[in-house]
Amino acid sequence: MHEVDMTKCLLISLNEWRDRRDNTSAMVETVHLDVGRFTCVEPDQLVTTYNAAVQGSWLDGSRLTITEIPFIGRCLSCNGTYDPVPENAYRSPCCDHPLEEIVSGRELRIRSIDYRSDSAAALESSPIQRQR
Amino acid sequence: MTPQLPLSHLQSSASAETDTPLPAMHMPLEDNLSLNLLAANTHQADHNNEQFQRWDLICFNLMSSPGAGKTLLLERSLPSLARELNMAVLEGDMTTQLDADRLEAVGIPVVPITTGRACHLDAAMVSGGLNLLQQRLDPAALDLLLVENVGNLVCPAEFDVGEHHKVALLSVTEGDDKPLKYPLMFRNADVVLITKIDLLPHLPVDLDAIRRNILSINPDATVIEVSALTGEGLEAWHRWVRHALVQRKSPIPALATA
Numbered sequence: 001m002h003e004v005d006m007t008k009c010l011l012i013s014l015n016e017w018r019d020r021r022d023n024t025s026a027m028v029e030t031v032h033l034d035v036g037r038f039t040c041v042e043p044d045q046l047v048t049t050y051n052a053a054v055q056g057s058w059l060d061g062s063r064l065t066i067t068e069i070p071f072i073g074r075c076l077s078c079n080g081t082y083d084p085v086p087e088n089a090y091r092s093p094c095c096d097h098p099l100e101e102i103v104s105g106r107e108l109r110i111r112s113i114d115y116r117s118d119s120a121a122a123l124e125s126s127p128i129q130r131q132r
Numbered sequence: 133m134t135p136q137l138p139l140s141h142l143q144s145s146a147s148a149e150t151d152t153p154l155p156a157m158h159m160p161l162e163d164n165l166s167l168n169l170l171a172a173n174t175h176q177a178d179h180n181n182e183q184f185q186r187w188d189l190i191c192f193n194l195m196s197s198p199g200a201g202k203t204l205l206l207e208r209s210l211p212s213l214a215r216e217l218n219m220a221v222l223e224g225d226m227t228t229q230l231d232a233d234r235l236e237a238v239g240i241p242v243v244p245i246t247t248g249r250a251c252h253l254d255a256a257m258v259s260g261g262l263n264l265l266q267q268r269l270d271p272a273a274l275d276l277l278l279v280e281n282v283g284n285l286v287c288p289a290e291f292d293v294g295e296h297h298k299v300a301l302l303s304v305t306e307g308d309d310k311p312l313k314y315p316l317m318f319r320n321a322d323v324v325l326i327t328k329i330d331l332l333p334h335l336p337v338d339l340d341a342i343r344r345n346i347l348s349i350n351p352d353a354t355v356i357e358v359s360a361l362t363g364e365g366l367e368a369w370h371r372w373v374r375h376a377l378v379q380r381k382s383p384i385p386a387l388a389t390a
Contacts (some may be wrong), residue, residue, distance in 0.1 A: 002287035005173075005254055012172035017165065029160065033169060040290050040316055086312040089348035098351040099319070108169040108290075114162050 007053045007107075013069040013110060015061060021032040028062040030114040038084075038105030071105030172292055176255035180294025183262060187271040190380045191279060192373075193253075193293055195317060196301035197310075198283030200227075201327040201360055203234060205301065205369075206278060208360040211238045213370060217275040217377070222261040224253040225282050241269055252288040253281050275377060285314035294324035297376055303328040315349045323354040323372055330359040 010031070031050075035041050043066040050064040073084045075092035081103055084090035090099040106131055184191050196204050197375055202225065210219055223232055224245040232242040245253060246379040258279060265271055279295060281288045289298075300321035302310055305328055311318040318324060324346050332339060343355050354372060358365035 002251060002290065005250075005252075005287075005291070006169060009170050009172040013167055013169070017167075018162070021163075035169075038316065038319075040286050085313065089312055089345050090315060091348050098348045100351055110165045110167040110169055112162050112164045112166075114160055116160055 002040060003042065003049045004053075006041060006046060007049040010050070010110065011057075011059070017113065018058070026115045026117050028059055028088070028113055028115045029052060030063045030065055032111040032113070033064065033066045034069050034107045034109040034111050035066050036069040036105040036107035038102065039108055041108065043068060067111070069104050069107045070105040073099050074101040074103050076100045134332045148350055170290070173255050176259055177292040177294040180255055180259055180262065180270050180295075183271075183279070184294060184296070185211065188275065189271060189274045189277050190297075190377055191277045191293075191295045192297050192299050192376075193279045193288070193295035194299045194301065195281045195282055195285075195321070196283060196303075196327075197285045200283070200301040200303040200306065202280050202283070202301055204360040205325065205358070206240075206280065207234050207238060208363065209366060209369065209373075210235065210240045210278075211335065213228060213276075213373060214239060216374075218273055219276045219278065220264065220265060220269065220271075220274055222258060222277065222279045224257065224261075225280050241265075241379045243268065247282060251284050251286070252291050253279065253293055254291045255293045258293040276373070277329070285310070285317045289314075289317040289320050296380060297322040299323050299325065301325045301327050302346075304331055304335055304337050304339065304342065306389065308338050308345060311342065311345040311349055318353065319350045321350065321353055323356065323369075324350075325369060328359060328361070329357045329364060330362045 014028070014031065031071075031074050033046075035043055035046070046066065047064050054062060071084060072081050073090070073092065074081050075095050075097045077092065077095035077097040080090050080092070080094050082094065084092075084099050091097060092099075158225070158351045161281055181191075189381060194206075196202050200280075206221060213219065218298070220241045220243065221235055222245055223235070223242050224247055232244055235242045236367060243261050245257050247253065247257060250257070261279075262271070265277075271277070281293075298321045300317055302318075304326060311324075330341070339357065343357075344353055348354055356365055356368050356372060358369055360366070
């Protein structure tokens with residue numbers, strides 16, 4: 001269950017994002033991830049883990065959406081792109097070349113965050129803001 | 133921390149306050165981050181790596197499925213390398229004290245990393261191991277630090293711990309299709325040791341197919357066939373270790389900090 005550790009990393013980044021922007025009032029609606037198909041991440045498991053991990057936190061109610069990025073290699077023999085598959089040992093079907101360049105599929109990226117920021121609500125609900 | 137209002141509450145209260153116009157801040161915002169999902173681990177791994185640079189040592193991350201022979205490889209390799217190198221092991225694959233005892237018996241300090249039931253080591257666990265290591269010895273006196281990862285071909289491949297090189301082991305008993313089933317591990321490895329080759333006469337396994345599959349996924353990999361039991365191939369592995377050390381010890385300064 002490395003998705004648990006990936007979720008921990010994600011939450012650290014989201015907490016840093018909030019602290020860096022002083023966005024104590026930010027209410028995150030959706031976190032958009034790009035996950036390549038040549039990673040060891042199971043998107044469904046990551047969403048499940050995220051939903052469990054944010055319960056009771058400032059991210060409670062937010063959604064994690066994952067866009068899967070296809071695994072594409074480039075054949076350095078003819079410069080064409082191809083879908084590497086295990087049945088062909090990830091070699092290029094055009095020239096039977098080994099997998100050298102990976103064009104996409106290794107992404108593990110927080111692409112963007114959709115959020116609402118309400119300064120009035122923040123003053124009401126955030127003791128940190130009130131002290132200032 | 134004060135619990136934040138649920139989103140539905142914000143929306144309903146916002147629409148109820150029709151007499152006061154909504155400030156622009158109510159509009160949904162989008163922040164384009166394009167941030168590495170594993171940034172937190174990467175930061176810690178970079179920090180570990182900086183520490184390795186300060187200590188002027190080189191670190192290998194040893195990975196394989198359970199039972200591929202990581203511990204026996206260390207047990208047979210390290211006494212031979214110990215004549216020329218100062219080494220220590222961070223042991224992350226220890227369900228019992230047994231593995232550590234086997235290495236301590238050959239005079240190599242072994243620091244256990246407590247993983248609980250983790251399926252891989254991450255950079256923070258290794259950082260904890262480095263703190264324990266410092267309590268026991270001066271890491272600056274080391275040439276080589278070997279991190280023995282948890283036996284698993286899946287997730288250790290995705291979590292850097294700050295190592296200079298990834299070393300993957302694959303035993304011939306696992307079958308020649310394993311590089312294709314766990315491609316990420318073999319793609320990311322700098323060197324792949326095909327272990328237990330003494331068993332080849334007894335197995336319907338194609339050594340050339342193993343080698344070909346590894347090199348199809350990772351044409352840059354160095355592939356070395358070894359038997360820790362008979363010692364066959366160990367010298368080739370030791371040459372690779374020495375070569376990695378020589379390369380690291382004479383870096384181009386401008387590149388070393390890059």
